[in-house]
Amino acid sequence: xxxxxxxxxxxxxxxxxxxxxxxxxxxxxxxxxxxxxxxxxxxxxxxxxxxxxxxxxxxxxxxxxxxxxxxxxxxxxxxxxxxxxxxxxxxxxxxxxxxxxxxxxxxxxxxxxxxxxxxxxxxxxxxxxxxxxxxxxxxxxxxxxxxxxxxxxxxxxxxxxxxxxxxxxxxxxxxxxxxxxxxxxxxxxxxxxxxxxxxxxxxxxxxxxxxxxxxxxxxxxxxxxxxxxxxxxxxxxxxxxxxxxxxxxxxxxxx
Amino acid sequence: xxxxxxxxxxxxxxxxxxxxxxxxxxxxxxxxxxxxxxxxxxxxxxxxxxxxxxxxxxxxxxxxxxxxxxxxxxxxxxxxxxxxxxxxxxxxxxxxxxxxxxxxxxxxxxxxxxxxxxxxxxxxxxxxxxxxxxxxxxxxxxxxxxxxxxxxxxxxxxxxxxxxxxxxxxxxxxxxxxxxxxxxxxxxxxxxxxxxxxxxxxxxxxxxxxxxxxxxxxxxxxxxxxxxxxxxxxxxxxxxxxxxxxxxxxxxxxxxxxxxxxxxxxxxxxxxxxxxxxxxxxxxxxxxxxxxxxxx
Amino acid sequence: xxxxxxxxxxxxxxxxxxxxxxxxxxxxxxxxxxxxxxxxxxxxxxxxxxxxxxxxxxxxxxxxxxxxxxxxxxxxxxxxxxxxxxxxxxxxxxxxxxxxxxxxxxxxxxxxxxxxxxxxxxxxxxxxxxxxxxxxxxxxxxxxxxxxxxxxxxxxxxxxxxxxxxxxxxxxxxxxxxxxxxxxxxxxxxxxxxxxxxxxxxxxxxxxxxxxxxxxxxxxxxxxxxxxxxxxxxxxxxxxxxxxxxxxxxxxxxxxxxxxxxxxxxxxxxxxxxxxxxxxxxxxxxxxxxxxxxxxxxxxxxxxxxxxxxxxxxxxxxxxxxxxxxxxxxxxxxxxxxxxxxxxxxxxxxxxxxxxxxxxxxxxxxxx
Numbered sequence: 001x002x003x004x005x006x007x008x009x010x011x012x013x014x015x016x017x018x019x020x021x022x023x024x025x026x027x028x029x030x031x032x033x034x035x036x037x038x039x040x041x042x043x044x045x046x047x048x049x050x051x052x053x054x055x056x057x058x059x060x061x062x063x064x065x066x067x068x069x070x071x072x073x074x075x076x077x078x079x080x081x082x083x084x085x086x087x088x089x090x091x092x093x094x095x096x097x098x099x100x101x102x103x104x105x106x107x108x109x110x111x112x113x114x115x116x117x118x119x120x121x122x123x124x125x126x127x128x129x130x131x132x133x134x135x136x137x138x139x140x141x142x143x144x145x146x147x148x149x150x151x152x153x154x155x156x157x158x159x160x161x162x163x164x165x166x167x168x169x170x171x172x173x174x175x176x177x178x179x180x181x182x183x184x185x186x187x188x189x190x191x192x193x194x195x196x197x198x199x200x201x202x203x204x205x206x207x208x209x210x211x212x213x214x215x216x217x218x219x220x221x222x223x224x225x226x227x228x229x230x231x232x233x234x235x236x237x238x239x240x241x242x243x244x245x246x247x248x249x250x251x252x253x254x255x
Numbered sequence: 256x257x258x259x260x261x262x263x264x265x266x267x268x269x270x271x272x273x274x275x276x277x278x279x280x281x282x283x284x285x286x287x288x289x290x291x292x293x294x295x296x297x298x299x300x301x302x303x304x305x306x307x308x309x310x311x312x313x314x315x316x317x318x319x320x321x322x323x324x325x326x327x328x329x330x331x332x333x334x335x336x337x338x339x340x341x342x343x344x345x346x347x348x349x350x351x352x353x354x355x356x357x358x359x360x361x362x363x364x365x366x367x368x369x370x371x372x373x374x375x376x377x378x379x380x381x382x383x384x385x386x387x388x389x390x391x392x393x394x395x396x397x398x399x400x401x402x403x404x405x406x407x408x409x410x411x412x413x414x415x416x417x418x419x420x421x422x423x424x425x426x427x428x429x430x431x432x433x434x435x436x437x438x439x440x441x442x443x444x445x446x447x448x449x450x451x452x453x454x455x456x457x458x459x460x461x462x463x464x465x466x467x468x469x470x471x472x473x474x475x476x477x478x479x480x481x482x483x484x485x486x487x488x489x490x491x492x493x494x495x496x497x498x499x500x501x502x503x504x505x506x507x508x509x510x511x512x513x514x515x516x517x518x519x520x521x522x523x524x525x526x527x528x529x530x531x532x533x534x535x536x537x538x539x540x541x542x543x544x545x546x547x548x549x550x551x
Numbered sequence: 552x553x554x555x556x557x558x559x560x561x562x563x564x565x566x567x568x569x570x571x572x573x574x575x576x577x578x579x580x581x582x583x584x585x586x587x588x589x590x591x592x593x594x595x596x597x598x599x600x601x602x603x604x605x606x607x608x609x610x611x612x613x614x615x616x617x618x619x620x621x622x623x624x625x626x627x628x629x630x631x632x633x634x635x636x637x638x639x640x641x642x643x644x645x646x647x648x649x650x651x652x653x654x655x656x657x658x659x660x661x662x663x664x665x666x667x668x669x670x671x672x673x674x675x676x677x678x679x680x681x682x683x684x685x686x687x688x689x690x691x692x693x694x695x696x697x698x699x700x701x702x703x704x705x706x707x708x709x710x711x712x713x714x715x716x717x718x719x720x721x722x723x724x725x726x727x728x729x730x731x732x733x734x735x736x737x738x739x740x741x742x743x744x745x746x747x748x749x750x751x752x753x754x755x756x757x758x759x760x761x762x763x764x765x766x767x768x769x770x771x772x773x774x775x776x777x778x779x780x781x782x783x784x785x786x787x788x789x790x791x792x793x794x795x796x797x798x799x800x801x802x803x804x805x806x807x808x809x810x811x812x813x814x815x816x817x818x819x820x821x822x823x824x825x826x827x828x829x830x831x832x833x834x835x836x837x838x839x840x841x842x843x844x845x846x847x848x849x850x851x852x853x854x855x856x857x858x859x860x861x862x863x864x865x866x867x868x869x870x871x872x873x874x875x876x877x878x879x880x881x882x883x884x885x886x887x888x889x890x891x892x893x894x895x896x897x898x899x900x901x902x903x904x905x906x907x908x909x910x911x912x913x914x915x916x917x918x919x
Contacts, residue, residue: 090789355842
């Protein structure tokens with residue numbers, strides 16, 4: 001469903017992403033790993049259209065998304081979370097998640113000032129959907145708490161709920177396990193597999209090896225902006241190049 | 256336009272421009288150390304002039320100016336100590352509004368102390384019609400004073416930031432406050448110092464220009480807007496560019512009289528500001544990448 | 552959120568009751584002259600709540616809203632006082648007259664004038680303000696923080712310079728002898744015309760008109776901010792623009808919309824107040840006025856339309872009564888400074904911390 005073809009991105013003289021091509025099949029969980037500075041986050045920002053490509057193409061369901069604005073990709077069904085969590089301060093959790101469902105509504109600015117029955121129904125639908133997302137993540141009890149008052153793990157969960165509220169086809173997770181302990185990470189892994197069962201394709205950038213190896217169907221390894229390997233988790237673990245570049249000389253292949 | 260008229264406009268432009276440059280540098284010093292735009296910057300210029308005018312009744316001119324500068328520096332220090340220093344993680348909006356509040360209070364305070372009347376310092380040498388003539392150029396001694404004072408201030412500041420330890424510490428704070436604090440620099444004191452410095456510079460410029468432009472309780476607001484225009488023209492945070500931009504603005508404004516009515520003279524600077532903000536918010540001389548590097 | 556709705560309905564009811572009670576009280580005690588300032592204060596309140604939507608909710612500062620107020624007031628004043636009689640023969644004027652866009656009235660000196668009808672003039676003025684906001688907003692709203700503040704300040708300054716320098720706008724004198732804003736022509740409900748005007752026999756009526764406009768304005772904004780998709784998007788972009796974009800919010804469009812909306816509020820207030828005062832002067836366009844609106848939003852608590860309304864009307868009323876004397880501007884400066892230093896959440900927020908407040912059923916806390 002997502003195809004990257006010869007994607008280049010340079011900042012000045014620095015090649016951040018260099019000739020990267022891969023595809024993500026519908027309904028699969030794909031991981032992107034690589035050492036620090038390998039270009040993972042840049043790649044993510046390219047897919048989310050936060051930064052323009054230098055050359056190459058990115059297609060979603062056959063449609064070129066290069067040159068679109070970030071908010072337009074959301075309408076196409078790409079939802080994302082952020083590495084350094086970005087919730088909307090000053091809002092309640094439920095409201096925050098309802099913003100995630102922004103693309104599901106149509107009511108305009110003027111309609112918002114006059115609560116017509118049609119738009120009230122739309123609002124109710126958005127609220128129900130958002131509540132369902134909170135329930136799915138077992139944080140329905142937080143619905144009316146202010147976002148500023150949440151613990152770190154809860155903030156991650158709310159961000160995930162916000163992304164899910166958009167009913168995305170493709171979910172981009174930027175280091176979802178960062179800052180979580182082993183139990184929370186394991187829980188997150190289960191959650192991501194459940195999300196996939198809802199017919200949502202998942203692309204995640206992650207540092208946590210155990211999570212990536214456990215849940216991903218396929219893994220892309222980046223190093224210095226170039227694609228080093230693309231394979232199943234088991235093969236990646238055996239790939240000597242990957243071990244040298246990413247895990248380092250003094251690391252045993254993970255488990 | 257005759258050659259004499261041309262030079263007359265040019266000299267006037269450079270004189271005003273020098274003051275705009277000093278105000279712009281004052282903006283930059285505080286911007287670099289705190290990341291805020293001090294809306295009360297123009298009021299420092301007004302206060303310097305007003306205090307000196309009051310003191311000159313009792314003191315010799317030089318002493319009156321020195322005392323005025325010292326007092327304005329004190330006000331600058333108090334402003335930082337009372338209103339900025341103890342805020343924890345204030346938002347930009349909050350600090351912006353605080354400096355707006357202070358500028359109003361200073362202006363209104365001046366109104367109640369000195370009234371609405373227009374005042375001025377006596378000419379430092381000669382009087383309003385004394386002039387030195389160099390060919391087509393007629394130069395009032397006061398203009399020389401303004402240019403000398405502003406030039407010396409900018410030069411001294413340049414030396415201070417590049418040669419002295421204290422200046423280097425201030426630059427360190429501007430670049431990375433946390434890292435500077437970790438190196439043992441008392442970053443908060445540096446912020447106070449930046450307010451003191453820019454208050455002093457503004458006050459001195461206010462004294463120098465007072466015989467030419469006169470001083471009134473509300474003359475700070477227009478100066479602040481023009482100083483800010485110069486700061487933006489040069490790229491916010493870049494003081495040497497701001498000096499060039501200030502002079503450029505002064506000259507443009509002076510020559511604009513030939514094209515637009517006097518009543519719109521202020522609007523010229525403001526339109527320029529809007530234009531720059533819309534087209535090149537990082538300044539004439541900078542790119543967005545350079546603009547992030549703060550330089551005194 | 553149902554609770555929220557109920558609370559705001561209760562608050563609205565209280566406010567309406569207060570408005571009516573104040574009118575009765577002044578009628579009984581023979582202090583109806585207070586209503587004049589309360590009417591004016593209500594119009595200023597309209598500017599303040601519009602600015603509150605922009606500043607508090609969308610997080611975009613404007614130090615140029617007096618400019619929009621002045622655009623509204625001045626254009627309406629100009630169009631309703633510019634005598635078209637010399638051009639009465641021209642086909643354009645004839646056409647406008649037939650379309651009902653013009654009207655004839657007598658000024659203080661008994662001269663008969665043919666000018667734009669207030670409805671036409673007011674609509675034209677508001678349209679111009681909205682267009683200016685649109686044109687200004689596209690580049691300005693790309694700026695952040697200081698740049699935005701300075702750009703709007705620059706806009707305000709230019710408007711001030713224009714009304715002060717252009718003879719058409721009366722220079723330092725402004726425009727006077729502006730006719731009343733006729734809402735219902737004479738003979739329809741009452742023998743005289745019902746209009747927005749400073750005439751003392753219509754004082755009570757005008758008081759209610761101003762408050763109706765203000766409360767309607769508030770209601771629309773409350774709907775927008777608390778119960779709509781667009782309002783939610785605005786508050787979201789205040790929190791994080793990048794995340795809002797990722798959620799599909801077109802942030803530049805949303806900012807532009809609320810900027811234009813708040814400009815329309817300011818211009819509407821300008822139009823109505825100008826007809827009520829029967830004139831407008833350059834002091835309405837000063838930067839200090841813009842700063843004052845910002846102060847009123849801040850003291851109301853930034854993100855509180857209610858706070859903005861109460862503080863906006865209350866302090867404007869005191870200022871109009873001359874309570875602050877020659878310290879008027881200083882008081883607003885002090886308010887700005889004090890609120891930002893000691894109560895960034897606004898004065899009303901501060902009162903929540905006072906113990907006696909617990910005696911009152913705190914609906915805010917209960918529903919969360």
